[in-house]
Amino acid sequence: MIADKKNGMSIPDRTHAELVAEIMTLRKHLAETEEDNRRLQQRCQDIKAIGAGEDEKYGLIAVDITDQKDIKLQLPHSHKMEEVEAMAGVIAHDLNNILSSMIGYTELAMDEPDEKERLYDLQQVMRSCDRAKSLVSRIISLSGGVNVDMQPVDLSILVMGTDPEQKTPGGSGERILLVDDDEMLVKLGRGMLMKLGYTVSEAADSSLALRMFMENPEAYDLVITDMTMPGMNGLELAREIRNIRTDIPTILCTGYSELVDEEKAKQEGFNCFIQKPLHIRELAVAVRDVLAGQKTWK
Amino acid sequence: MARILLIDDDDQFRTLLRKMLEKAGYNDVEEANDGRIGVKLFRQRPFDLVITDIIMPDKEGIETIIELTEDYPQIKIIAMSGGGRIGPQDYLETARRLGASRALAKPFNYSDLVDTVRELLGV
Structure with missing residues (x-):
């Protein structure tokens, strides 16, 4: 192989032809490995020119990682x-x-x-x-730390047959309290929900959300909350809200969090768990199912 | 009209580059999804400019640049890279040393591309 970075070796002066030949060899060698690893390995080729002089000669460092077939191998630190x-x-x-x-x-x-x-x-x-x-x-x-369902959402399934955007009664006016400390996301969520025909109250702060709910618990048909927020997190906020009104449906909408997963959300009493980033259709289905009283837990 | 060859394995990005170039008035653009096809197209009828990605699964860009510059010393090449195990600048430095006229680190925007193309083609 061209050079071994581990041993600190590099090859000083090479002609074009030699370079080409070596790159060819490297490529061929890598292509012989398992198909699953082929692309990764090729992308991991470490090719770097060093100290080209005025005479236009080139140096090259490359790392052969052919032997690192399985990235999950228990390798030394x-x-x-x-x-x-x-x-x-x-x-x-x-x-x-x-x-x-x-x-x-x-x-x-x-x-x-x-x-x-x-x-x-x-x-x-x-x-x-x-x-x-x-x-x-x-x-x-x-x-490897977070155990969440990482299956990509097949949007065609959601689109097929029933279009949740269409099925949701336009302007049915069900009232949603949307809580997220990220201003941009709360505005985006509000825009999506309004497009789906809901009336939306928003709060970019969990204690503000709780005050809004306390003032008029009957003013909302559903609460959608983010998980990680300064002060009360989504779990704590939902507990407080359920203390005020036990039958209020809640959806936990979170990015990747180590504190919560679908199972935990279910135990906590949420009606649904959805993960950011969201397509409007995913949001539409979750909201529609929860408001229709359908169980969304598998 | 300047003829431009685009070499990138990312179909979506290649189409974007074509659209950007067309917006800038460069309508004679051909595409290749790896260096092998790119070199073949070039040999059939040379282009005024080649825009190539560096890391591609089959025939990668460094190799493509070496091959093209050896046979066509006057060739104009723009190398693009979003890096890899080493940063994009290292790949691009390699590309420059091996004969690329200009290098663009991904992500770049419309004017980065068009300014570079105009500078090289002079139109």
């Missing part, structure tokens, strides 16, 4: 750290690709006079968001 570094690189690379599409298609959409083209651009932004979402799931599952 230093090897594990190398794996972590490699994975961080892969993730950064993938995320930069996704961000590139997000930025670019958003820019195009903002400047696109044609309605159809703009819709196409926005669909690509949404696709990038889905890619980012599944990347986050991969990161979480690699971290």
